[in-house]
Amino acid sequence: MHPETRFRALFDSAYPALLRYACHRGLTGPDAEDLVAGTLEIAWRRIDEVPVDDPLPWLYAVARNLWRNQLRRDGRRRSILTRYRASLSPQADGDPGGLSPGALRAAMASLSDDDQEVLRLVAWDGLTPAAVSRVLDCTPVAARSRLHRARARLATALGLDPGSQQPRPSRHKQGDSYRSTEVHG
């Protein structure tokens, strides 16, 4: 297939997915568009390297590098790594003990960037552990293992038993004593 024809098809399928990817990382408006454009520019230049069958993990890996490089460089904005809009949904107000979106995002924000990323890739970007391994450049076994650990830490941050979704009897004390893992820049 002609490179331009192939890129046009890739663009049409990847553009919405990449914009959602950016949105899932707290980027909106021009910032999100810049990340999408930067990623697709690289895909155009390296179109022969983009996997034909399943291009999204390759694109997400490029987008992840672009995003992280900018965050690293702009140290003052480090907190964007853990910044989320918390919604004022009735759930969040009415049921602070439940798994409300606000509580989930706050718990996510308490995790290390690596933990957040593996959870985002699976739960928000919809990737399988095998696809996650291609984004994070690790083996599928390692990706599953990282997902397992990240999920357990998320459960702990929510005051839940990591093996189930049941609240621990002393969850508030557990929350108090929880210490975050290292934050990676």
Next chain:
Amino acid sequence: MISLDDDLLAALRAARPVPETEPAASSPEARAMLARILGSGRAPGEPGQSRQPGRPRRSRRLLIALPAGAAAAAAAVVLGISLVAPASRNAPVNSHQGRSRTLAATPAMRLLASVAQVAARQPAPRVKDSQFVYVATMVADGTGAPHLRQTWLSVSNLCDTGLLKEPALGVSEPLPGGAKCPDRGSLGNPTYRLLASLPTDPHALLNMIYAHIHTRAGGQSADYQAFDAIGTLLRETIAPPRVSAALYQAAALIPGVTKVADVADATGRRGVAVEFRYTRPGGECIFQNAPGHPLPPRSKIAARCAAQIAKEHARPVTETIQWIFDKTTLRMIGEIDSNPGAYTKHYETAVIQRAVVDSAGDMPPGH
């Protein structure tokens, strides 16, 4: 083994942020983006060219109004227009014309004029393309004692991998860059060579900066973003003396910059500062946990977030950026970014050292 469909991950999936509008590859923005990429003149396999310094970001608002077929051709027109007509209520062209007659009229403008004079008199560093700019700062993010942050960034090409060290955070990572090699950076991520290419006329420089930034609907003002953008060009960088001077002179032209007589940096050094204060609508809850610090119970986080958002909705939030200068030497010694609405109230830096070294990881002589 985790099931990808377990309840916790399903709940997390339901909590994902959702774009305000469903993204579509058929949208005018998408078609303009596609045309821009294909029209870049770069064939697959060719090394990319660095983005031209000061190349303005596309005006999303204007492009939306374009029919899809006309978007590509019109994009160039939009870019041209935005160079001279930035999307700001306080358009800098008008602001310059209005304010240039009263230059040095306010204490902040007088201070920045003096700072620029001092900067212009500094000796020009001798740099080679193969070298790296080293900057050491002490950083306090409001969650603990200030810690050391060291960056090494290529003088000329982001593809030459740099280095970031923040031992207190366990960070020692390469700074790979150069999506398009060679890449001398952009206004948001400048190398020394990019800074050296900037205009030394403050009006031209400020026009370039206003064209680079983007006014967001309901977001920060263009003037705030311009001040912030100049801060990015001054932060963790070294620039030729004339460019440094022009950056301070350009900042003086931004409406709303004020002087603060006495401010302490992250290490307690006292100085004089210029400040830009911006008031935005509330509504964002920011939570950042610090390494080694206990996490509050979830219910407390949720309650604090809800209370914070409710409070912010009722009352706008003021954010400030301060650049701090030594009162005697008038050299920039630090920066404070204050966001009263956030759990992390401040991000403070104190510049310890700036130097040019041969390799990423090298320390300047004397260390």
